[in-house]
Amino acid sequence: MNPILSQDQISNINKYQSLGFFHPLTCNNGHILSACDSGLICDICGYTQSWVPNVILDYKHSGVPYHERFLRLATLKKLINKL
């Protein structure tokens, strides 16, 4: 089976999943999914998902990985709170 996710995408998705700014992608039992080259998988119940929402995959459009946009947003919020 050909990989459907690149190493960059896998790394990006897994960082997004661990950030906690937004609800992570989960299986039907609420477990947090992790990315591998064949898609998303639940390590606990074995659920697999071969699609990933475009909003998480399209980070290349802005040239900034999705998780970094949120890290920047969080930094900005901290700075604003200090004003």
Ligand SMILES: [Zn+2]
């Ligand atoms: Zn599960």
